[in-house]
Amino acid sequence: xxxxxxxxxxxxxxxxxxxxxxxxxxxxxxxxxxxxxxxxxxxxxxxxxxxxxxxxxxxxxxxxxxxxxxxxxxxxxxxxxxxxxxxxxxxxxxxxxxxxxxxxxxxxxxxxxxxxxxxxxxxxxxxxxxxxxxxxxxxxxxxxxxxxxxxxx
Amino acid sequence: xxxxxxxxxxxxxxxxxxxxxxxxxxxxxxxxxxxxxxxxxxxxxxxxxxxxxxxxxxxxxxxxxxxxxxxxxxxxxxxxxxxxxxxxxxxxxxxxxxxxxxxxxxxxxxxxxxxxxxxxxxxxxxxxxxx
Numbered sequence: 610x611x612x613x614x615x616x617x618x619x620x621x622x623x624x625x626x627x628x629x630x631x632x633x634x635x636x637x638x639x640x641x642x643x644x645x646x647x648x649x650x651x652x653x654x655x656x657x658x659x660x661x662x663x664x665x666x667x668x669x670x671x672x673x674x675x676x677x678x679x680x681x682x683x684x685x686x687x688x689x690x691x692x693x694x695x696x697x698x699x700x701x702x703x704x705x706x707x708x709x710x711x712x713x714x715x716x717x718x719x720x721x722x723x724x725x726x727x728x729x730x731x732x733x734x735x736x737x738x739x740x741x742x743x744x745x746x747x748x749x750x751x752x753x754x755x756x757x758x759x760x761x762x
Numbered sequence: 763x764x765x766x767x768x769x770x771x772x773x774x775x776x777x778x779x780x781x782x783x784x785x786x787x788x789x790x791x792x793x794x795x796x797x798x799x800x801x802x803x804x805x806x807x808x809x810x811x812x813x814x815x816x817x818x819x820x821x822x823x824x825x826x827x828x829x830x831x832x833x834x835x836x837x838x839x840x841x842x843x844x845x846x847x848x849x850x851x852x853x854x855x856x857x858x859x860x861x862x863x864x865x866x867x868x869x870x871x872x873x874x875x876x877x878x879x880x881x882x883x884x885x886x887x888x889x890x891x892x893x
Contacts, residue, residue, distance in 0.1 A: 629877040682781050683788070696781040702826070703876050706855025713858055721826055 617711035637744035653701030656720035673750030771819025806830025840869035
């Protein structure tokens with residue numbers, strides 16, 4: 610799992626949350642997830658295929674997702690409804706689309722991202738590859754970028 | 763922020779995300795566009811129907827949408843006599859250079875990568891709205 614595949618997603622995430630949403634973002638220490646399904650209630654999933662295969666998953670608590678989308682749209686949301694999930698989808702789309710530019714030198718296809726919510730969903734991570742979590746803290750709440758990639762090339 | 767020199771025309775915002783449509787709509791209104799001049803469509807097929815039903819003076823189009831994506835919509839639009847030169851602004855998260863080239867070849871007038879703030883967006887599209 611090479612850093613050069615992961616860094617474009619971290620860079621795009623930081624750009625979106627810091628520059629666009631105007632948040633103070635602090636990154637925590639990357640660590641391996643003991644339970645790869647230990648994610649928050651709202652997750653945006655970006656699939657990768659090609660010379661590396663797997664997923665980048667941004668995971669937010671319900672409260673953080675609501676506050677992030679409220680900030681994005683400039684409108685106060687209070688519940689995790691379709692509009693908030695739509696907004697989270699757009700945040701993930703932006704991160705995936707922006708990261709693509711920095712992955713052009715590699716033979717990697719990025720899927721159109723999807724958003725999943727609930728308390729019992731499971732992500733299909735690549736077999737035998739640990740999930741690395743990079744935690745972030747903002748004034749709107751915490752989120753994490755979770756990555757597991759199986760390098761093929 | 764509102765300007766009195768904004769041209770009256772129908773502006774069609776095409777994006778499958780309701781949140782993004784509202785963000786772009788609010789920016790236009792903030793800069794002086796009349797709310798009643800703004801039409802929203804959630805994909806290329808709806809947008810094509812609207813474009814045939816009434817004259818559109820400016821298009822803001824996303825790339826990735828279900829049923830008909832932005833690129834296919836632009837190609838169909840450019841094939842119509844009425845829209846051969848109408849400004850079409852693609853606003854998308856697709857940031858790769860080859861995406862920009864593909865969009866320009868399809869007939870897009872200007873290409874904007876999301877995320878973009880209101881002021882920056884209006885700086886790019888303001889010239890198409892001046893009376």
